[in-house]
Amino acid sequence: MSEAISNLSRKEQVIRKAAELFKEKGYAAASMRDLAHLLGIEAASLYSHIKSKEEILRSLCFDMAAEFQKSLAEVESKKDISASEKLRNGIIGHIQVMAKDLTASAVFMNEHRHLSQPYLRDFLLMRINYINRFKSIIEQGVQTKEFKDSIDKKLAVMTLFSSLNWMPMWYDPGSAIDPSQLGFQLADMLVNGLKKND
Amino acid sequence: MSEAISNLSRKEQVIRKAAELFKEKGYAAASMRDLAHLLGIEAASLYSHIKSKEEILRSLCFDMAAEFQKSLAEVESKKDISASEKLRNGIIGHIQVMAKDLTASAVFMNEHRHLSQPYLRDFLLMRINYINRFKSIIEQGVQTKEFKDSIDKKLAVMTLFSSLNWMPMWYDPGSAIDPSQLGFQLADMLVNGLKKND
């Protein structure tokens, strides 16, 4: 079935262009005719490759979610590691997943709310689960007294996620700082703060 | 002209409801018929109070922008204050402005891109200006050696803004932590980090 392969290839072209469009204009404001025009075809022709507009969004959101999941599971699997090291690795992993596809990451973050049920519910459950696993790492760090106990844990974890999730909106992959440095510095800033600690 | 006052009053009711709707569904996905239904009137009746859908968005975005502007100007006006104290005050001020209207803040952050030209251009220029003024505070802190010079300044300021700007998405005003504590802790976390510094 070599059809399947080449079909997938063209389908992925459509999905990637859609990601760019969704990132730029937002899912709701992006029309299928816009997307078709970007690809140089007619709107109806898109349906040779995809089932619906929302199928594109689903595929973008859930593929990213799976990659985040995988990255965090790998960090969690390593035993005998301090909480701050675990947190650092989690942050770096998250950044690396995003850096592999900044466009899809932006869609994942900003457009997931346009998923219909039951997909939206599933998505949000996965997301809460992911956040809670980071929260556990922070709580572990508080217990081992690596981290302050003065800071609200929900605040801490949401601040962390806010910082991570907005990265695709401003990060320029052609800039001086590369993704692995970015992850490292971001982790340092969140764990150690801006202030000199001497 | 008592008409102006009562008209403004009803107009503001419309705008506030619109803010809720825009926050929940996004500007593009929110229809004037949705908004009218929430207010218990017909869609066409909205136009007794507002000129267009986008006028609502403009008013939400630029009113918030003015408040942020005012808050930062006040912080900047205080002389003989360390960079970290200035940054802390800037963060607390920003959070307080947001906390006064979480719904409008969410729209300000997420929906401004649906402004048409030339409003979008104006908005983005104001925003860059605001960000750069925070960046100046950070640079000042690096010069006085309060802050590390190892961290990329763009990264630092964008991380800061990401944290601030996502707050309206998760903060529950009925929760244990109140807005002024939130601002204080957020500032502490970003300046000093999660780690204990002893």
Next chain:
DNA sequence: AATTTCAAGTAACGAGTGTTAGTTATATAT
């Protein structure tokens, strides 16, 4: 009591939406 203002209503417009049905030209496989 007469007039004006306010906030709503009805009806409809032109344009744009996602999507379907059915067709066709080109490239590939048999």
Next chain:
DNA sequence: ATATATAACTAACACTCGTTACTTGAAATT
């Protein structure tokens, strides 16, 4: 050479969109 699969096309559907023109009943002002 023939059959198949791919990727496009045209035409159209039912629907929703923001908005305008005009009207109406109630409240406030004179």
